[in-house]
Amino acid sequence: MRDLLKDALRDADGFVELRWHAKTFRNVQVQQGRLEQSTVRRRDGVAVRVLHDGTWGFASTSDVTLAGIRRAIADARAAAIATSALRRDKVPALTAADLAVGDFDQPGVDELLARSMDERVGFVVDLEERARKASTHLASTQAMYREIFEQKAIVTTDGADASFRLVRPELYVFATATKDGQLQTAYESLGATGGWDCMVGRNPDAMADKAVKTAVDLLGAKSPEGGWSQVVMAPSIVGLLVHEAIGHTVEADFVQSGSAAQGKLGQQVASELVTLADSGVSEHVGGAGGTIPVDDEGVIAGRTEIIRDGKLVSYLHNRESAARMGSKPTGNARAWEYADEPLIRMRNTYIEPGEQSVEELIGGVEDGYFLDGPRNGQADATAEFMFGVVTARRIKDGKLGELVKGVTLTGNAFDVLRSVDGVSKEFHWDLGSGHCGKGQPMKVDAGGPFIRCKALLGGEQAA
Amino acid sequence: MHEGTEQELLDSCEQGVEAALAAGAAQAEVYAHHERETVVGFANNDLGSVAVNEETTLGIRVFVDGRMGFATTNRPGSLAEVAAEAVEIARSSPPDDNNGLPEPQPVPALDPLVDPSLLEWGPKELADLGARLLAQVRGATSDRLPAAKVTVDKLDMGISHSARAVASSTGVSAAHRGAHAQGSVFGMALDGDEVGSFSYDGDAVRTVAELEPALSKAFGRFVGKSFGALGATQGSSFRGPILLPADVVESFLVSYLLHGLSAASVRKGVSPFADKVGERIAVPGFTLVEEGSGLAGHPITPFDREGMPRKRTVLVDDGVLKGFLFNSYEARHAGVQSTGHATGGAGSLPSVGASTLSVAAGDVPLATLSDMERGIVVTRFSGSTDPSSGDFSGVVKGGFLVEGGERRPVKETTIAGNLWTALQSLGGISAEQEVYYGTRAMPALRLEDVSVTAG
Numbered sequence: 001m002r003d004l005l006k007d008a009l010r011d012a013d014g015f016v017e018l019r020w021h022a023k024t025f026r027n028v029q030v031q032q033g034r035l036e037q038s039t040v041r042r043r044d045g046v047a048v049r050v051l052h053d054g055t056w057g058f059a060s061t062s063d064v065t066l067a068g069i070r071r072a073i074a075d076a077r078a079a080a081i082a083t084s085a086l087r088r089d090k091v092p093a094l095t096a097a098d099l100a101v102g103d104f105d106q107p108g109v110d111e112l113l114a115r116s117m118d119e120r121v122g123f124v125v126d127l128e129e130r131a132r133k134a135s136t137h138l139a140s141t142q143a144m145y146r147e148i149f150e151q152k153a154i155v156t157t158d159g160a161d162a163s164f165r166l167v168r169p170e171l172y173v174f175a176t177a178t179k180d181g182q183l184q185t186a187y188e189s190l191g192a193t194g195g196w197d198c199m200v201g202r203n204p205d206a207m208a209d210k211a212v213k214t215a216v217d218l219l220g221a222k223s224p225e226g227g228w229s230q231v232v233m234a235p236s237i238v239g240l241l242v243h244e245a246i247g248h249t250v251e252a253d254f255v256q257s258g259s260a261a262q263g264k265l266g267q268q269v270a271s272e273l274v275t276l277a278d279s280g281v282s283e284h285v286g287g288a289g290g291t292i293p294v295d296d297e298g299v300i301a302g303r304t305e306i307i308r309d310g311k312l313v314s315y316l317h318n319r320e321s322a323a324r325m326g327s328k329p330t331g332n333a334r335a336w337e338y339a340d341e342p343l344i345r346m347r348n349t350y351i352e353p354g355e356q357s358v359e360e361l362i363g364g365v366e367d368g369y370f371l372d373g374p375r376n377g378q379a380d381a382t383a384e385f386m387f388g389v390v391t392a393r394r395i396k397d398g399k400l401g402e403l404v405k406g407v408t409l410t411g412n413a414f415d416v417l418r419s420v421d422g423v424s425k426e427f428h429w430d431l432g433s434g435h436c437g438k439g440q441p442m443k444v445d446a447g448g449p450f451i452r453c454k455a456l457l458g459g460e461q462a463a
Numbered sequence: 464m465h466e467g468t469e470q471e472l473l474d475s476c477e478q479g480v481e482a483a484l485a486a487g488a489a490q491a492e493v494y495a496h497h498e499r500e501t502v503v504g505f506a507n508n509d510l511g512s513v514a515v516n517e518e519t520t521l522g523i524r525v526f527v528d529g530r531m532g533f534a535t536t537n538r539p540g541s542l543a544e545v546a547a548e549a550v551e552i553a554r555s556s557p558p559d560d561n562n563g564l565p566e567p568q569p570v571p572a573l574d575p576l577v578d579p580s581l582l583e584w585g586p587k588e589l590a591d592l593g594a595r596l597l598a599q600v601r602g603a604t605s606d607r608l609p610a611a612k613v614t615v616d617k618l619d620m621g622i623s624h625s626a627r628a629v630a631s632s633t634g635v636s637a638a639h640r641g642a643h644a645q646g647s648v649f650g651m652a653l654d655g656d657e658v659g660s661f662s663y664d665g666d667a668v669r670t671v672a673e674l675e676p677a678l679s680k681a682f683g684r685f686v687g688k689s690f691g692a693l694g695a696t697q698g699s700s701f702r703g704p705i706l707l708p709a710d711v712v713e714s715f716l717v718s719y720l721l722h723g724l725s726a727a728s729v730r731k732g733v734s735p736f737a738d739k740v741g742e743r744i745a746v747p748g749f750t751l752v753e754e755g756s757g758l759a760g761h762p763i764t765p766f767d768r769e770g771m772p773r774k775r776t777v778l779v780d781d782g783v784l785k786g787f788l789f790n791s792y793e794a795r796h797a798g799v800q801s802t803g804h805a806t807g808g809a810g811s812l813p814s815v816g817a818s819t820l821s822v823a824a825g826d827v828p829l830a831t832l833s834d835m836e837r838g839i840v841v842t843r844f845s846g847s848t849d850p851s852s853g854d855f856s857g858v859v860k861g862g863f864l865v866e867g868g869e870r871r872p873v874k875e876t877t878i879a880g881n882l883w884t885a886l887q888s889l890g891g892i893s894a895e896q897e898v899y900y901g902t903r904a905m906p907a908l909r910l911e912d913v914s915v916t917a918g
Binding site for chain 1: 501503504506507508509510511512513514515516517518519520531532533534535536537538545548549551552553555556557559585586587590591594614615616617650651653658659660661700701702730731732733735810811812845846847849851852854855856857858860874875877878879914915916918
């Protein structure tokens, strides 16, 4: 495929970037003993970006032939020419980048693709049955397996010439418990980059058992009291914090629009205990769900330190933002499918582990909560964040207590990071399932150690 | 795209059905979607990029001995291969007695929904309009904060010309073509060092004549929300009412209500309304309707994802639950007729949902609803809601505290409560109703006795 793309670029004027992008999605879903879905979705094509007179033109085609790609190049160029007079602030000359050359296949591809549909379906049927039989208080259980097989070839007129294949399996178990007309739902999930064994190695049976237990336990749980609280966050919630609360505000396109991280490079924005990074590599522990070897501009996707010992040291860049801000591209340009333009997106975002144990962190809390299980999250330009938490346990005098339900956490991201007074030595990736949304979906991961900090809990007020 | 594209698409569907039967399927259905789209994107207050995309996607659903398989491709030339793959998937799936395709039903004829003037627009026309709208947004001022300005992170303008077709081995055969234009804006207001909470808005129309007025109105709302988020201070903690403006009602409440009114949710045991048909689930005056083939003046494709005719369906009438939404599988399972609410596209199996929705206007002027002794106006909600239990908890963004006749923006304010309890005690439904994207008609709602926590 790289040869075909290079052929299409022969005699091309100016900067042209071609990305052949093929995705195969598989989805097996069983609910209440019924196979709801067993599907495969294949989509591939070539994306074209042309830079003409400081203006981008984009086109895509599913006609992956020399003629089809050349037509798309012409369409993209025509689009840029038609509108370049309207662009005031032209795209500057793209700075040199660490452009990838070669094949960068990721592990586990052939092993996963060799599994039969029978094996995938049987696995999900058995897992759902295990969950369904785990309690007599269940209204519904569901197990879902998703798989993405992704292939790319990226070639540019200034030297990128790379290809790779990777696979990302995901697994979910949902349980809805019921008692006296009340319903409560809990779930467990995982998402990885790697083969089948990478997924089953994370103990799916234990996931099913935990989802059911949490749903049943939530039936008797009360809502928390709202207000500021000291909290210990599990890696899944740390992942939400670093992704939603910090990560989006340091994406250079959002910085340029005026996010709360603008103008803060070099400033102390967090506790000195916090070093926070985003990487295309699965740092510390393998299989992170946002792993990429090369981004969609052909830039090698290495590690970018965003906060070092509490100081903001970098934003996340694509080639254009790096050129504008006098920085280096950081390998963060990513597109969901071939017909999508690359945007600045995160990969695997995390806080570096510290020295303490999680028991020490909990032991140091007089009155607070232990938070685990991400529900959802959202960032804001103001650095105010929101995330929903599946389970929260009260901590009283250093000991874990009763479960509370329906917890939402908010606060100013930088204030919360400044309040961090404990970072554990344990490390987990725990946000690899689901996807990030920014106009297009994207597979990412996030996590780190357990941390102790302060945040605002949404909860009940007295009548 | 040319006249007759929908017939060519239907021919491809019928070829796909033949290929699937030849591969061993007992029943087969092919749904196809062809789209040509031009999008002009502005980023960071300037032209960003211009994109042109065209694609055909086909989804093949097959049944073999009561077992279902589904495969989809964007390469029409590979239909036979994909059909064979769908059959292979079916053979590895367990059987289900309710699996199968619907029998055909007559679909009302509808001319293509295409404004010829819209098809003459290309990147330049879209970019010119986008630039005018951007200038309007950027030039907007606030009386309250004279130095404040709105910054646009993203503004997209697009025209889409699409065709849909579906054919099956039971004789379903339907095709239609349409075009629409849409625009959206996302950004925030800045005042010196202060950054306001982000806002967004947008609209979609079918004709050139409607485009600029509709987007001017939507982007004007965006400006109002953006400026409104500046100068936010700490609020107060209490239990009291919240006001949901019309453009928040669906995302905050109605979408979760619809989840419970899907026959699929009832079957799966996750609907809180499973045994409540005929019972009161909301205050008198609350009426929710799925409008079938479109709101008045806003027609849509007359058939659903399975090629069944869309039907107007009253879900909640004056507070009383009347029924659920069905596709053909759910209808067969429940022993009823499909209500024509199979949703989805060529890339997915048919699910169940609504295409056009209305909540009836009430009889309380918005100004009266907004007159709260102490309450919160929820301009945007960022939080979590459990669709089964109805519990919600989250942050009010760009919202206002109304107290003692005054209204001020607040930050770090969370709200928590239960949607199903709130439906039964709504404080009022506004007499004013707004239409969004041609497919949603919503009034404002006031919910009572919600927990409000200030940071």
